[in-house]
Amino acid sequence: MPSEEEILGGEVQRIGAKTAESSRIVHHDSRGEIVRRVSVKGYREAFSEVMKLLAGESGASPDIFAHRLVQGGTEFPSNSIIRDDDFEALELIKGLAPIHNPPVVEIIEECKRGYPGIPQAVVLDTAFHSTIPSYAYTYPIPSDIAGQLGIRKYGFHGISHQYVTRAASDYLHIPLQELNAVSCHLGSGGASICAVVGGKSVDNTMGFSPLQGLVMSTRCGDLDPALILKLIAYSGGNYSKVNDLLNKKSGVLGMSSISSDIRDVISRATKTDDERSQMTLDVYLWRIRKYMGAYLTVVGHADAIVFTDTIGESVPYVREAVCRNLEFFGVKLDEWKNKKVSQFPTDIAAKDSRVRIIVVKTNEELAIAKNSYELFVSQERDSSGSEEGESLDEQVDCINS
Numbered sequence: 001m002p003s004e005e006e007i008l009g010g011e012v013q014r015i016g017a018k019t020a021e022s023s024r025i026v027h028h029d030s031r032g033e034i035v036r037r038v039s040v041k042g043y044r045e046a047f048s049e050v051m052k053l054l055a056g057e058s059g060a061s062p063d064i065f066a067h068r069l070v071q072g073g074t075e076f077p078s079n080s081i082i083r084d085d086d087f088e089a090l091e092l093i094k095g096l097a098p099i100h101n102p103p104v105v106e107i108i109e110e111c112k113r114g115y116p117g118i119p120q121a122v123v124l125d126t127a128f129h130s131t132i133p134s135y136a137y138t139y140p141i142p143s144d145i146a147g148q149l150g151i152r153k154y155g156f157h158g159i160s161h162q163y164v165t166r167a168a169s170d171y172l173h174i175p176l177q178e179l180n181a182v183s184c185h186l187g188s189g190g191a192s193i194c195a196v197v198g199g200k201s202v203d204n205t206m207g208f209s210p211l212q213g214l215v216m217s218t219r220c221g222d223l224d225p226a227l228i229l230k231l232i233a234y235s236g237g238n239y240s241k242v243n244d245l246l247n248k249k250s251g252v253l254g255m256s257s258i259s260s261d262i263r264d265v266i267s268r269a270t271k272t273d274d275e276r277s278q279m280t281l282d283v284y285l286w287r288i289r290k291y292m293g294a295y296l297t298v299v300g301h302a303d304a305i306v307f308t309d310t311i312g313e314s315v316p317y318v319r320e321a322v323c324r325n326l327e328f329f330g331v332k333l334d335e336w337k338n339k340k341v342s343q344f345p346t347d348i349a350a351k352d353s354r355v356r357i358i359v360v361k362t363n364e365e366l367a368i369a370k371n372s373y374e375l376f377v378s379q380e381r382d383s384s385g386s387e388e389g390e391s392l393d394e395q396v397d398c399i400n401s
Helices: 043-055 082-091 101-112 127-131 143-149 158-172 225-235 240-250 251-256 262-271 275-301 307-316 314-323 337-338 364-384 386-400
Strands: 011-013 024-029 031-037 066-069 120-124 181-186 191-197 200-205 304-308 356-358
Touching: 024 043, 031 262, 043 101, 066 101, 066 181, 066 364, 082 101, 101 120, 101 307, 120 314, 127 158, 143 356, 158 191, 158 304, 158 356, 158 364, 181 275, 181 307, 191 275, 200 275, 225 240, 251 262, 251 275, 262 275, 262 314, 275 314, 304 307, 307 314, 314 337, 314 356
Parallel strands: 066 120, 181 304, 304 356
Antiparallel strands: 011 024, 024 031, 181 191, 191 200
């Protein structure tokens, strides 16, 4: 940074929730993509394996660890450098996003333990959704209780939705402030859809927590609130048990019982007569299509539908099923283009489609790196004096532009 030169990139896949295949590290450098099958039981082990890879690469020693924080609550309302006295606060926010926050806190603690001299930053996943209007973020419960408990829609996957919205704007040569789109972040874990008007988020399928909205790998998505009350009663009032059920044992995993990854379910449903897999796939796609129709209505005259993240980028079957029979919205998919996606971004809409259908490879890492670099430079500026600070300001201007 700030040249955005990538030295190494990748991810540890298939850790945490049950999947049909073993864990692996998929990473790439100037030589291309490499897949290493590793046996890791949790996030600390995964982090350790990543650091082993970095140790073997010249110039890959980190200056800062940057973490995507899904929900910071009142303890972490904005992007920030983590201070020593923040670690108690980190413990308080684990429950705000039960799937994401605990492993993030776990890795932050591991970074402090193993690399105490390297600063750490958290980048908030909710920032892009700060433009959601009050009528869209307000839940119809007593306002005094909502205010006291901070209950409102926050929206999530904002780092990704913001990145791909800007990428679509550039690709279509439409000024960001004029772009109307529906952004579909369909991951192998979490998933959400965002309605974008004038380049800004106006609604997101996730809500007070990441539990609301689409059917996800282990999250249930939308439920009748009475059903939650019934589950609490069924569990003898055990809130933790119900929370674990809805966040970690429901969704694709709960319905299929074979995997939390929809790709495994698609494979089984299309190759066998397994009724449970087919029903899981039908429910998963129905929820996406339902929100797609709703958000195309919210957006009005849509310029584009954007597909991103693991499923959105790599599974033509899902893109085709979601866009099927949407011609009355001006959406028409080119089936051949959809099956032949080989570079990003790319337009898979038919020539006569009024709404373009763009597949964009999300880059949350780059967005997080930009934000973290700005925090890092600001901290260095504050501690170094005015003469050096002018140079650092120029670097921040470069990042912001």
